[in-house]
Structures are given as C-alpha cells and as structure tokens.
Amino acid sequence: MKIFLARRLAQSLLVLLGVSFIVFFILYLTGDPALVLLPPDSSAEDVQRFREAMGFNDPFIVQYGRFLAGALRGNFGQSVRHGEPAFNLVIERMPATFELSGAALLVALCLAIPAGIVSAVRRNTAIDYVSTVVALLGQSMPTFWLGIMLILVFSVQFNLLPSSGRGTLEHLILPAITLGLFTTARITRLTRSGMLEVLSQDYIRTARAKGVSGPPVVWKHALKNAAIPIVTIVGIELGTLLGGSVITETIFAWPGVGRLSVQAIYNRDYPVVQAAVFLLSSTFVLVNLVVDVLYTYLDPRIRLG
C-alpha cells in the first residue's frame, strides 16, 4: 500500500511538472513576452531594459527553471491589468469556482444515481426509456445553450431566479444545473450499465435464491459493486466541471476562476492566464490522486495496481 501511494504520488508530481512546462510555454507562443507584458507605447530602450530585468534573454531552460521556482512559491508575476500578484487574483476566485463545481456535482449525483438504478431495475419500461432519452439529450446539449434557455425561461419569462451574480442559494441554482447536466447524463448512463452488469452476476442470483428480495438486493449487494466505476468517473468528471465552469461562469457572470481567465485572455493578461491554468490543473491532479487512493479502499482487488 505504501509503495502504491509513493508511486502514485511520484506520478502526480511528474504530471504537474509537465503541466508547468506547458503553462510556461503559453507565454512563449506569443512570440515576444516582453512586448506582451509591456504597454504598447513603450520605447525600444524600455523593452530592452525590461527584457534584461526579467531575464528574457537567458537560455530557454534557465527561464523555465525560474518560472518553475516562482510557480512553486505561488509567484506567477503581476497581473498586467490589475497590478496585483496573479496568484492572489486566482486564489481569491477559487472558492466561487469550487462552490459552483461542487453544487453541479451534487446535482448530478442526486439525479443520476437514482435515475440510473431505477432504469436498470425497471429495464425496458417507460421509466427506463424516459431516463435514457433524457440522458442522451443531456449528453448532446451544449452547456451554453442550456444556460441561455434556462435564463430565458426562469429569469426572463417567469422572473423566478436571478440570471447573474453570486450570493444567495437562488443565484446558484441555474448555474449548477447548467454545469451539472452533462455530468448527470454521463453518470446516469454509467450507473445504468454498471447496475445491469452487476444484476446479472451469479452472486446476485444466489442472494435472490437465498430469499433476499427486492430493494435489499439492489441496495446492499448490487449498488456496492456498481459503485466503483462511478467513483472513478466522479474524479474525471470533476475535471470536466472545472473546465466547463469557464463557459458557465461566463454566461451567468459568476465571479470564479473560469470567468477571470476568459477576461484575462481577452485583456492579454498572461500572468493571470498562466496562474489560472496552472492552479486549476493542479486541483484536478490532486482530486484524481485522492480518488485513486479512495477507491483502492473501496475495492481491495485494485490495491497495489
């Protein structure tokens, strides 16, 4: 178990190293970082002096080393637009993004797992067809369109819920549903197929033969075993949610990291873009590490895998 943990940890660190390199490289794609970071009316001498001061004339690998050392200490440079450290700007917005992603995941799990189970248990009935069709639609629907349609119905037509901002629980409802729908669809389909597979296993038949019937079979015997792929996908889906928050936050003017990074890209505020991409990716790597460790507890068979 210790070896597994150590290996998994080393692997995550390696992934983060790769992430840091790509994030560093983003600034390089601009062509000349000095020109991007300075105001457009700077003189040639200013640019030269800035380049010297920032070390943009050093070899590539030295610059990367400096970036990495800074990133590890939370130093991504100053935001060009706000004049604050980019790291602080991103960290300030993190709670809002976590709140939204967490709420979306909650919506998804609360809808998807019951729907998937009922679908599997009542296979080929009307309720199964309805849930399958809804899941299929949910998987095909673009997030941003759903968000706009929800605003159209609930904010514009009936004036029931606010269409932008953050604060009360009402503000959270529409963005959470919008962001959570795709994940809901995915988990519904996965739960259904997982449950169908488990329900046809010998030990379920044995349990039934021994007289355990109806709900207890489903809850105690089947669900426990169908849970493993669901836990795995929750980790992956959290990445989808963190990424998807970019669009959902833009639609609902939700003050999170996603909206911040879109604005930063429009403003060519690259230190903020780098900090946002790096921190969101790190969060995702961390979540997946936790999920992996968690599910070795859930399923001893994968231990040491």
Add this chain to the structure above:
Amino acid sequence: MSVPISVGTLDLSAGRSPARREWAVFARRLARRRTALFGLVVVMVVIVSALGAPWLAAYDPTEQDITNRLRPPGSQDAAGRAHLLGTDHLGRDILARMIFGARPALMVGFAAVAISGLLGMGVGLVSGYFGGRIDDVFMRLADVQLAFPFILLAIAVIGVLGPSLPVIIVVIGVSSWVVYARVVRGAVLSLREREFVQAARALGSGDGRVLVRHILPNAFTPWLVVATLDMARVIVIESALSFLGLGVQPPTPTWGGMLADGRVYISTAWWLATFPGLAILITVLGINLFGDGLRDTLDPRLRV
C-alpha cells in the same frame, strides 16, 4: 455427407469477396438499429446542408437589412419575403445563417478528428506494440494532457495565437489524441499475442509490416467508434469557442457566434439564441446516436 451443403454455401457467396460480405452483414445489422439509422439520416442532412448551403439557403447569410431587424419567426419583410425563423439584430435571415453555420462546424469536426485520430492511432500502435520505455513515456504524456481542463487550455492557446480556422483545428486536433491512443493501445496489447500475428512474425515479417498489415486493420473498428463519438465532442467545442468569440471570426456565420449574438437580445427576441442552439443539439444528438449504434454493432464491450 456434407459435400452438397458446402457446395451450396460456396455458390451463394462466390461473387463477393469475404471483406465485402463482412461489410454487407455489418450494414444490415446497423440498419436494424432504428436509432442509429435516424442518427445517420440527421448527420446526412447536416452534411448536405453544409455542402449545398449556397443553393439551399434562400438568403445571403451576411446580407444586412437594418429596417428588418429582429423580425419574429414566420414574418415577412417589407419586400414580402418570408423569414421562416426570423431575422437577427442586423436583419440577417436566421435560417440562412444556420445552414451556412454547418460549414465551420463540420470543417473543424472532420479536420480536428482526422488530426487527433491519426496522432492517437500512431501513438497507440507504437505504445501497445513495443511497450516498455516508449509506452511509459506516451502514457505519462497522456496523463499530462488529461490533467488540463481542455477548454481552458484551448482558449488560452487560441487567445495567444489569434483565432483562425487552421489554429482552431490544430489546437483541438493536437490536444485530443489521448482517447484514440488508449483505445488503440488496448486493442494492440491483445492482438500482439494472437496466433496470426505470431505467425506473420515467424514467417519473417518485420515490425513495420506486422503493425500496418496485420494489427492496424484489426484495431480499426474501436478507433472508428471513438472517432465518431469524438466528432460530437469537437463540434460542441467548436461552437463553445465561437460562443466565446474565439472561433471562426465574423462575418462567417457560426452556430456559437449566433448564440453569442442572441444572448444579448434574450429578453426581447428569443429566436436569436434558440434556433442555432437547436442546430447544435440535433447535429450532436445525431452523431451520438449513430456512434452508439456503431459501437453496439461493431464492439459492444468497448467503453467510450
């Protein structure tokens, strides 16, 4: 005893090659799935409207007419011309723009899937066949790739390089290879040990020949399923990028761009945002239905 029977079977199939017979069987099985067939029809309609847009659309999608702005669906303009789905904030016909909007969506879809599909196929073949160090390196690379919230990476890079059709295609294509690589690698791992591969090797075929002639054709079906379903994802991403203003630039009509315009007028003109979104939904749904059918027919155990 069995001679006449086998002669009869042989006669039946004499005219066709085994490969063509296999395709005929496959096509019949696919056609029996009504949802898959429906998906295929939808996809065909979208492809036809993309190809035939100039002939199908009754209006020029970029023709502005400020006197006829924000007309609701089914209304007529001053000249008595009908606008089936209404007009937008610049008086442009929404239906015509929707038909033309299929073009960037499909262009990005096909091109990006081709790039990532080829990349992933290459990585998967090499990784699965040779294993060892190469495999380790590629799989760690895959982990790095998957650690990024995809859309964030895409908008960061496109924001830096500037939005244009080639940039969008390359960015989506280059960063979507992982699914293909994993599926192909998985298939190669089991194919590598099969007798016919061993036999080819024993007969003196080199690694390259074994990979291309014997393994590739057998790893193709899972790849095809992934490519189909990935196309749906790419089209959503393309419209998300256009929605954020980082897709193909105006005046070229895009579904995402139309939605972004429509969002501004959401409280007065619902049709601006509703119809382009429906176009995306129906297209993606069609591809998903077809892809699901393809998977269930070709490779039911494949998890994608």
